[in-house]
Amino acid sequence: MKTSSRFLLGFGILIIVVVAVAVTLALIGGNEPVKLLPQDSPEGTVQRFLMAVKEQDYAKAYTFLSPQSEYLKTSPYDDWVRSMQSMRGNSSWKASIVNSTVRENDATVEVAVDVFRPDGPLANPVNTNRVTFVLQKENGKWMINSPVDLYWLY
Amino acid sequence: MSTVRRVFFYVLALVTLGILSAGLINLLSLSFDAILARFTLAQVGDLRQQLSLGIAMVVIGGPLWFLFWSMIQRHAERDADESGSTLRAFYLNLVLIVSAIVTVFTLYTLLAWLLTGLRADQFSPGSTAILIVSAAVWYYHRFISEKEGYHSPVARTVRRWYVYTLSAIGLIWLSIGIVQIVNQAVVSLPIWQGEIIRAGFWNSGTQGSLAGIMTGGLTWAFFWFYTARDDISSALRQVYFYLLTILGSAIAGLTALIVSVYKMLYWFMGGDRDVANYFQFLGWSIPTILVAFFIWFYHLRIAEEESAIEQHYISARRVHYYLMSFLGLGTLIAGLIIILGIPLDSIINSLMQQTVVEEPGWWNNHLSLSLAMLAVSIPIWLYYWSRIIDMAEKDGADERPARSRRIYIYVIIGASVVMLAADLVNIVYQLLNGMLIGDLGIDVLRNMKWSLQTVFIAIPVLIYHLDIARKDQKLGSENLAARKNVTVLVVDRKSPVIALIEGRLGYKVRVSQYVGELPGDVPQLSEGDVERLVSQIQASAAGNVMLVLLDRNIMVLPYK
Numbered sequence: 223m224k225t226s227s228r229f230l231l232g233f234g235i236l237i238i239v240v241v242a243v244a245v246t247l248a249l250i251g252g253n254e255p256v257k258l259l260p261q262d263s264p265e266g267t268v269q270r271f272l273m274a275v276k277e278q279d280y281a282k283a284y285t286f287l288s289p290q291s292e293y294l295k296t297s298p299y300d301d302w303v304r305s306m307q308s309m310r311g312n313s314s315w316k317a318s319i320v321n322s323t324v325r326e327n328d329a330t331v332e333v334a335v336d337v338f339r340p341d342g343p344l345a346n347p348v349n350t351n352r353v354t355f356v357l358q359k360e361n362g363k364w365m366i367n368s369p370v371d372l373y374w375l376y
Numbered sequence: 377m378s379t380v381r382r383v384f385f386y387v388l389a390l391v392t393l394g395i396l397s398a399g400l401i402n403l404l405s406l407s408f409d410a411i412l413a414r415f416t417l418a419q420v421g422d423l424r425q426q427l428s429l430g431i432a433m434v435v436i437g438g439p440l441w442f443l444f445w446s447m448i449q450r451h452a453e454r455d456a457d458e459s460g461s462t463l464r465a466f467y468l469n470l471v472l473i474v475s476a477i478v479t480v481f482t483l484y485t486l487l488a489w490l491l492t493g494l495r496a497d498q499f500s501p502g503s504t505a506i507l508i509v510s511a512a513v514w515y516y517h518r519f520i521s522e523k524e525g526y527h528s529p530v531a532r533t534v535r536r537w538y539v540y541t542l543s544a545i546g547l548i549w550l551s552i553g554i555v556q557i558v559n560q561a562v563v564s565l566p567i568w569q570g571e572i573i574r575a576g577f578w579n580s581g582t583q584g585s586l587a588g589i590m591t592g593g594l595t596w597a598f599f600w601f602y603t604a605r606d607d608i609s610s611a612l613r614q615v616y617f618y619l620l621t622i623l624g625s626a627i628a629g630l631t632a633l634i635v636s637v638y639k640m641l642y643w644f645m646g647g648d649r650d651v652a653n654y655f656q657f658l659g660w661s662i663p664t665i666l667v668a669f670f671i672w673f674y675h676l677r678i679a680e681e682e683s684a685i686e687q688h689y690i691s692a693r694r695v696h697y698y699l700m701s702f703l704g705l706g707t708l709i710a711g712l713i714i715i716l717g718i719p720l721d722s723i724i725n726s727l728m729q730q731t732v733v734e735e736p737g738w739w740n741n742h743l744s745l746s747l748a749m750l751a752v753s754i755p756i757w758l759y760y761w762s763r764i765i766d767m768a769e770k771d772g773a774d775e776r777p778a779r780s781r782r783i784y785i786y787v788i789i790g791a792s793v794v795m796l797a798a799d800l801v802n803i804v805y806q807l808l809n810g811m812l813i814g815d816l817g818i819d820v821l822r823n824m825k826w827s828l829q830t831v832f833i834a835i836p837v838l839i840y841h842l843d844i845a846r847k848d849q850k851l852g853s854e855n856l857a858a859r860k861n862v863t864v865l866v867v868d869r870k871s872p873v874i875a876l877i878e879g880r881l882g883y884k885v886r887v888s889q890y891v892g893e894l895p896g897d898v899p900q901l902s903e904g905d906v907e908r909l910v911s912q913i914q915a916s917a918a919g920n921v922m923l924v925l926l927d928r929n930i931m932v933l934p935y936k
Contacts, residue, residue, distance in 0.1 A: 229843065233840070244742075248718055256731050269733060314738055314741050318731045333732070338741045
C-alpha cells in the first residue's frame with residue numbers, strides 16, 4: 223500500500239475514534255444535571271438567576287435583582303420583562319463560573335457564557351462572552367446589582 | 377474617426393439618451409396617472425410641473441440624441457473599423473445590459489401586479505413607464521448589434537458578459553422563485569400546530585414568487601437557450617458553467633442538505649422537541665436541494681457534451697472533479713474541527729471549571745452539526761478524490777502537471793499553512809501571556825481551544841497534501857515548457873488545425889483571420905506537421921511567436 227494511502231487510512235481511523243469519543247461524551251456526559259450551588263452564596267444567586275432566565279421564568283429571575291440597581295430605578299418591572307422577551311433568541315447556551323471574589327457585603331462573580339451560534343463553515347460556532355456580575359448583600363440576601371439585562375446572550 | 381472624437385460622440389449619445397428616456401418615462405407615467413384618474417384637483421400643480429419637465433427633456437434630449445447617434449451611425453456604416461471599434465462594442469453592450477436589467481425588474485413588477493387581479497390601487501405608473509421605455513431602448517440597440525454582428529474579439533467578449541450576466545440573473549431568480557413558492561405552499565398547509573390565524577396561500581408573497589418564476593424563467597430561457605446557443609468555445613462560458621452554475625448549485629444544495637441533516641439529527645437527539653412547527657424548514661430545504669441538483673446535473677451534462685465537441689473533455693472533467701473535491705474537503709475539515717471541540721471542552725470542564733447553567737443536550741447541537749457536515753462531505757470527497765487518484769495513476773504524465781491539480785494542491789497547502797500559522801501564534805501568545813502574568817490556569821486552555829481544534833486538523837491535511845505535491849514534483853509536474861504568446865494567422869478562424877496546435881501546446885492561442893488575397897493553397901497539416909510546428913514554437917527564443925498558415929510556406933516567427 224502506498225504511503226499516502228496508509229496515511230489516509232490512518233487519518234480515517236483517527237476520525238472514527240474522534241467521532242466515537244465525541245458521540246459518547248455528548249450523549250452520556252452531556253445529559254448529567256448541573257450541581258446546584260448554595261442558595262445563600264453569590265455564586266448560587268447568579269446560578270439561580272441565569273437558570274430562571276433560561277427557563278423564561280422572568281418573575282423568578284426578577285427576585286434576584288437588587289432594587290438599588292441603577293437600571294431598575296428608571297425602568298419598571300414590565301419594561302424589564304419586555305426587554306428580556308424582545309432579546310430572546312433560539313441559540314443554546316451554557317454558563318460557567320470562572321472566578322468569584324466575595325467580601326463581607328459585596329461580591330463579584332465572573333461568568334463565561336458560551337453561546338452556540340453557527341456562523342459559516344470555518345467559523346467557531348461557539349461565541350464566548352465574559353460577564354462580571356456585581357452583587358451586594360441586602361437584608362442578609364445576595365442580590366444582583368449589575369448587569370440586569372443580557373443583550374449579549376442573544 | 378479619432379479616438380477622442382469617438383469618445384466625445386459616444387459619451388454625448390449616452391447622456392442625451394438618458395435625458396430622452398427620462399423625459400419619455402415622465403410623460404408616460406403621467407399618461408397612466410391620467411388614465412387611472414389618480415390625481416385630484418389638489419395635484420394639478422404637480423401635474424403641470426411634471427408635464428413641463430417631461431416635455432422639456434424630450435424636446436431637448438430627443439433631437440440631441442438623434443443628432444449624435446445619426447452621426448455615429450453614418451460613420452459606422454461607411455467605415456468597418458468604426459463598426460468594429462472597442463468603444464462602440466462597449467457602448468452598445470453597456471446600453472443593452474442596463475436596459476435589459478431594468479426591463480427585467482420592471483417586468484417583474486408588472487407581472488406581480490397582473491397576478492393581483494389588476495387592482496388599480498396597486499398599479500405603479502412609474503414602473504410600467506420605465507418598462508416600456510427600457511424595453512424599447514433594449515430592442516433598438518439589440519437590433520443594431522445583431523445587424524452589425526460581432527466581428528472583433530472585444531465585441532464578442534463584451535457581448536458574452538452581457539449574455540451570461542443576464543442568463544445568471546434569470547436562472548438565480550427562477551430558482552429562488554421556485555423554492556419560495558414551494559415553501560409558501562408548505563407553510564400554508566393546515567398541519568402546523570398553534571396557528572390561531574391562517575393566511576391564505578394566494579397572497580402577495582405567492583404572487584411575487586410566481587412573478588419571479590415567470591420573469592426569471594423568461595430571462596434565462598431567452599439568454600441561455602437563444603442568445604448563448606452558439607457560443608460553445610468561449611472561456612467565459614466555462615467560467616459560467618463551472619463557477620456559477622455547477623459550483624454555485626453544489627454549494628447551495630449541500631448547504632441545504634447539511635442544514636436538513638443537522639436539524640433532523642438534533643431533533644432525534646431530543647433537541648427542540650417543544651418548538652412548534654420545527655419541521656417547517658423542510659419547506660425550503662427540500663426544494664433547494666432538488667432545484668440545486670437539477671441545475672448542477674443539467675449544466676454538468678451540457679459542459680461535458682460541449683467539451684467533447686471541443687476536444688477538451690478531459691480538462692473539463694478534471695476541473696469538475698477538483699472543484700467538487702475541494703468543496704467536500706472544506707466541509708469535511710469544518711465538521712472535524714467542530715467535533716473535536718466536544719472532547720476538548722469536556723477536558724476543560726473537568727479541570728476545575730464550574731458549569732452552573734447548561735441546557736440538557738447542549739452537546740447535541742455540536743454533535744448534530746458536525747455529524748451532518750461529516751455525513752454529507754465524506755462521501756463527496758471520497759468519491760471525487762478517488763477519481764482524481766485514479767486519473768493520476770492511469771495518466772500521470774498529463775494529470776500531474778495539469779493546472780487544475782496544481783492549483784488545487786497548492787491552495788490547500790497554502791490555506792493549511794496560513795491556518796497553522798494563525799493558530800500557533802495564538803497558542804504561543806496565550807502560553808507566553810499566561811506565563812508572564814503568572815496565570816497558566818484553565819483560562820489559557822479555554823482561550824486557545826479553537827486554535828487547538830484547528831491545529832489538530834490542519835496538520836494532517838498539510839502533511840498529506842505536501843506528500844502528494846512532493847510526489848508530483850518527483851514525477852516532473854513542475855518541469856513545464858515555458859508558455860509562449862502564440863498568434864496563429866489563418867484563412868478560416870474555425871480551422872481544425874488550431875485545436876490540434878492548442879492540444880499539443882496545452883494552452884490556448886490567439887487566432888487572427890487573414891482578410892487579403894490568398895498567396896497560395898491553404899496547407900493541410902498532418903499530426904506530424906503539427907508536432908514539428910509545436911516543437912519550433914517551444915524552442916523559439918522569444919516569448920511571442922507568430923505562426924503564419926496561409927500557404928505551403930508555413931512560417932514560425934518569434935518577435936518582441
